[in-house]
Amino acid sequence: MLLSEIDLGVKMSITGIEPCAFKEKLMEMGCIPGASITLTMIAPMGDPLAFNLEGYCLSMRRSEAKYIIVEPKLDEGK
Amino acid sequence: MKVNRSNLVVALSGNPNCGKTSLFNHLTGLQQKISNIPGTTIERKSGWYTYDNDKIQLIDTPGTYSIKPKSKDEEAALELFQPNHSEAPDVIVYVADAQNLKRHLFYFSQLAERNIPMVLAINMLDISKAQGIEVNTNRLQKELGIPVVETNARKGIGLTQLKEAIHGQQFKCHYSFTDTSDNDQIIQRYNRIDSLLEKVLTQKTKNALFTEKIDPILTHPVWGYLIFIGVLLVVFQSVFMLAEYPMTLIESGFDLAGNALLDILPNNWIRSLLVNGIVAGLAGVVVFIPQIAILFFFMGIMEDTGYMSRVSFIMDKILRGLGLSGKSVVPLISGVACAIPAIMATRNIENWKDRIITILVTPLMSCSARLPVYTLLISIAVPDTYVLGVISLKGLLLLAMYLIGTIGTVVAAVIFKFIIKQKSLNYFIMELPIYHSPRWKNIGYQVWSKSLSFVKEAGKVILIVSVVLWFLASYGPKSEKAFSIQETQNLEESYAGKFGKVIEPAIKPIGFNWKIGIALLTSFAAREVFVGTMSTIYSVDDEEDVINIRKEMMAERDPITNKPVYSLAVVLSLMIFYAFAMQCMSTLAVVYKETKSIKWPLIQLGYMTALAYVSSFIVFNLFR
Numbered sequence: 001m002l003l004s005e006i007d008l009g010v011k012m013s014i015t016g017i018e019p020c021a022f023k024e025k026l027m028e029m030g031c032i033p034g035a036s037i038t039l040t041m042i043a044p045m046g047d048p049l050a051f052n053l054e055g056y057c058l059s060m061r062r063s064e065a066k067y068i069i070v071e072p073k074l075d076e077g078k
Numbered sequence: 079m080k081v082n083r084s085n086l087v088v089a090l091s092g093n094p095n096c097g098k099t100s101l102f103n104h105l106t107g108l109q110q111k112i113s114n115i116p117g118t119t120i121e122r123k124s125g126w127y128t129y130d131n132d133k134i135q136l137i138d139t140p141g142t143y144s145i146k147p148k149s150k151d152e153e154a155a156l157e158l159f160q161p162n163h164s165e166a167p168d169v170i171v172y173v174a175d176a177q178n179l180k181r182h183l184f185y186f187s188q189l190a191e192r193n194i195p196m197v198l199a200i201n202m203l204d205i206s207k208a209q210g211i212e213v214n215t216n217r218l219q220k221e222l223g224i225p226v227v228e229t230n231a232r233k234g235i236g237l238t239q240l241k242e243a244i245h246g247q248q249f250k251c252h253y254s255f256t257d258t259s260d261n262d263q264i265i266q267r268y269n270r271i272d273s274l275l276e277k278v279l280t281q282k283t284k285n286a287l288f289t290e291k292i293d294p295i296l297t298h299p300v301w302g303y304l305i306f307i308g309v310l311l312v313v314f315q316s317v318f319m320l321a322e323y324p325m326t327l328i329e330s331g332f333d334l335a336g337n338a339l340l341d342i343l344p345n346n347w348i349r350s351l352l353v354n355g356i357v358a359g360l361a362g363v364v365v366f367i368p369q370i371a372i373l374f375f376f377m378g379i380m381e382d383t384g385y386m387s388r389v390s391f392i393m394d395k396i397l398r399g400l401g402l403s404g405k406s407v408v409p410l411i412s413g414v415a416c417a418i419p420a421i422m423a424t425r426n427i428e429n430w431k432d433r434i435i436t437i438l439v440t441p442l443m444s445c446s447a448r449l450p451v452y453t454l455l456i457s458i459a460v461p462d463t464y465v466l467g468v469i470s471l472k473g474l475l476l477l478a479m480y481l482i483g484t485i486g487t488v489v490a491a492v493i494f495k496f497i498i499k500q501k502s503l504n505y506f507i508m509e510l511p512i513y514h515s516p517r518w519k520n521i522g523y524q525v526w527s528k529s530l531s532f533v534k535e536a537g538k539v540i541l542i543v544s545v546v547l548w549f550l551a552s553y554g555p556k557s558e559k560a561f562s563i564q565e566t567q568n569l570e571e572s573y574a575g576k577f578g579k580v581i582e583p584a585i586k587p588i589g590f591n592w593k594i595g596i597a598l599l600t601s602f603a604a605r606e607v608f609v610g611t612m613s614t615i616y617s618v619d620d621e622e623d624v625i626n627i628r629k630e631m632m633a634e635r636d637p638i639t640n641k642p643v644y645s646l647a648v649v650l651s652l653m654i655f656y657a658f659a660m661q662c663m664s665t666l667a668v669v670y671k672e673t674k675s676i677k678w679p680l681i682q683l684g685y686m687t688a689l690a691y692v693s694s695f696i697v698f699n700l701f702r
Binding site: 054056 | 294
């Protein structure tokens, strides 16, 4: 599942990033496999998006979020 | 390991919004200066403080997320940390936000491998505690092997301990974040940071932040935009109205000084140079300070509270199509008051291309200096008639001029979007920092340093051009001799007058005569000078007297055809010309200062003059 397609408020876990020009930037910002990420806000025109990534707020455009692959976070109780 | 204690150079590093600037201001007080890194527009802030009678130099490095530069400007700023750099600091003080140690320690982990002694300042512990995050700094110190100091940059707590740590025994970080020297191992770094933090962090139940409550309102599809329009209205009104009083005061102050000089000094060229060249030029510099200070006060609040990144968030999609950034909104709107503070405000736009386009198109917004020109010309062109009984035709035309300026801005932005090549990657991967109340001290420093750098850098250019314009308007060639100089009382016989006559063939197609040609040259100092020049040419004593200038101009007839010179076509053509032409040396000086290149002000002068000429040509021929 792609980060650009997830629902508001559902905690997801990043599994990988497709090759793209800003892959390094995303990873430096903390988008690495295993990191938990939740969609918290959608800008009024439907773009960009804002996420809670490991406790801080990161925003990006849909066109950027579609390079990040996520899956539902299973170990919610931890 | 000890370093030479005197001449100690300390670099401050960290992510954006980590509290670095507050710490810098607390440590140095007013003992700081801003200089450009040679060959770039990136400012380097350095300051100093004394400790045990030693003068310690403190360098503020840009807040970044990684040691790997993402733009040319960052590259220049981060060069300092390259191995064996001649200006490499003796100690790095790394400031990390306790709320998000994981990401803040990423950049730290890269710097830690640069073989430079470090001190780690853990900042904003009060906020992280409120969130339920506890940091065991003693344990962190043990694990890293470098001094770890708890600071509160906002309140100035922990400064003594920080200074002691800087001057105590110096250590390099011994925690290894990567196996090899290969810097690319981002995942490995984060994993090592995770295992480090497992030992020092305890996270209790997380309380909802104030930010999480307020963000849904400020980014709301309706409230978000309404609040933003409200904020813009306050900012714009303040720049426009609040600045008026000090500006009038400055102008009358310089008038007084000029008149005093006229009384004291003998009537010769030195007096004329002093009064009409230098004092007038200085006035032209100082008069912009109120607007610059007020705009940067509000920009400082918006930036410091964290609101500016929400503006980018809600405006990004709308402005992306125009080749602009969400952060272009504030400069563009401020351009309606004055392009100078507006262009200085583009520093907040990180993306190089977005920033250049914003700089290039902002002067097309109808600034307040165009108002006197429009007022005079409209009073000539349009009779006192009312549309539908209530709407003044004059008012409508004025509104149309503002609209034309705005449309010109948008169209030019779209065109530049396709022409200018992207220098750095264009992405919108941006942290939305948590809200906090403005740090007035930081804002105060910013207002002060912006105003000062304007006076210092743009002021030089403005002053020189003023003196040149004074010379062109006060001196002319002796009759029949091209390369001779004599003082002239009559504007017609000055070099400016000759210039008007020389360019007359070029401006005839757009309906201008040589008298307007003179005004085009002199009003290059500032657009409103057009009115003053017109009154000089038509020998109206009081240059504020628009009605008399109007009468003189309206009465003038073409000696051959006996038709009025200032016909509707000519006046409309003039208005369009002033709407689009780059008739402002101060703006060009600021563009030069901000881009550190002669190329961009020249491109701006070129495209705006061409746009003005072509538009005036069309309008003149349409209405002829």
